[in-house]
Amino acid sequence: MKLTNQQKALVEKVKEIAKRISIRNREVDRSGEFPWDIFGIFKDERILSLPIPQEFGGQSAGSLECCLVLEEIGRLSPSSAHMLAGHWLGFTPLELSCNTSQKQRYFPRLTQELSAFSLTEPAAGSDAGGVITEAIKDKDNYILNGTKIYCTQGHVASVITVFAKTSPEKGVKGLSAFIVEKGFPGLSIGKIEDQMGMRGTPAAELILQDCIVPKENLLGEEGEGFSIAMKTLDRTRPKDAAISVGISQGTLDYIIDYLKKKTFMNEPMARSQGIQFLLADMAIAIEAARLLVYESAIMIDEGRVSTKHSAMAKCLATDTAIRITDYAIDIMGNDGISEEHPVEMFMRDSKLLQILEGTNQIQRLIISRNLLS
Structure with a gap:
């Protein structure tokens, strides 16, 4: 391309x-x-x-x-x-x-300021229909009550899109989206996750206790929350995939440089045919993931948003990053798990990307249902 x-x-x-x-x-x-x-x-x-x-x-x-x-x-x-x-x-x-x-x-x-996205709850991860946070209309405001978890950067964001039920009896059709600002009364920050990877962007718990949100901060119309969330994820999953392609390429770059300097039994490690096979497999996998990510991004830019392609890109690229970092650690041995080298950190960062915005198991369900529909 x-x-x-x-x-x-x-x-x-x-x-x-x-x-x-x-x-x-x-x-x-x-x-x-x-x-x-x-x-x-x-x-x-x-x-x-x-x-x-x-x-x-x-x-x-x-x-x-x-x-x-x-x-x-x-x-x-x-x-x-x-x-x-x-x-x-x-x-x-x-x-x-x-x-x-x-x-x-x-x-x-x-x-100039940071934004965040808050859908997940203790009882609603992959199943958005499980959201129990409620938004009750009260004259010129909505009153939100509930707890959100795993909101990336939620503790430092100034503006957060929060999803809550305006009509709980309607299931996902009763889900609505709200623009919630950091200083709104009733919004507080709970637990900050001490997570294994992406540690500079920790996820936060948001506590909504009679949180007052002006009615003009309703995003779209009541009941459009689920549609807004799904359309959002179709457009953002390729971005997570792009980070994974970057991690994979960065890992390959690092291991190639490492192998050029490292010897084993007085022979350069890079001359090992077994290692060369691994390097080739890594390069092939990275290029395949990259091209799928680019294709899904171009489709979005051309107005041909594809739920299936976005899920495929996210699934392939994030799985690839785990495999590439695992290969690199195998090649490096003890060096691979040492903080003196970035590969162990890259692996930890990669794992988080397999989980957020819909686990890769969920991506496979999305893809298969699309194929069977």
Whole structure:
């Protein structure tokens, strides 16, 4: 696939940014704290605002451009790439469903502030119909009550898309979406996850206790929440996949450099035919995943959004990243599990991507049902 000159320039710009921020990888991984300095770089370099329309201060970048950026950053700093993907996940339902007034109110802010997406609950993970958070209309407001979990960056986001039932008796048809701001009365932050991977972008528990949300912050119409959530995920799963392609490529780059310097029984390890077979398999798998990610992103940009292709891209790319990092650790032996090398961190980061935005088991169900329909 041939990139435009503008896309090539974007990739080169991001490549330099990735080098700058990757020096913080280990420190962020150990602390598990959100890296505001890296957020500041993304904001100042106008990477944060890429998909936001130009009329609101963004760059109007398409899905492919966003995936190229995430892949490049993911090669060196997966957690930093995940910060961007989490923000763009939070922005996507607004992009899809905001009215003119909401766009004017929130789009300029999201070129400077962080957004998040909150659907998951203790009893509602893969099954969105299990959401029990309620939103009751009270004159000019909705009153939200419930608990959300695993909201990526929810503790630091200024604007969060929250899904709640306005008509619980209707199941998923009673689910609605709301724009909830950090300072709204009744919203508080609970547990911050101490997670195995993507430790710079921890997930948070959101507690909604008589949370007052103005009626003008309803996103779309009542009952459209499930549709908004599914349309969002169709557009954001390729972005998670792009990070995984970046992790896989970064791992392959690292292991090739490692093998060129390493010897075994007075012979360069790179001369081992068994290792060469593994390297070939890694390169083949990465290229296949990359092409599927690009195809799904291009389809989105062309208005041919495919639930099946987005699920396939997410499933293949995230599974590939786990396999590639596992191969790399096998090749490196004890070095592979040492903090002196990034591969063990890449593996931990990869695992999270298999789970979020619908586990890969759910992706396989989506794909198979699409094939059988």
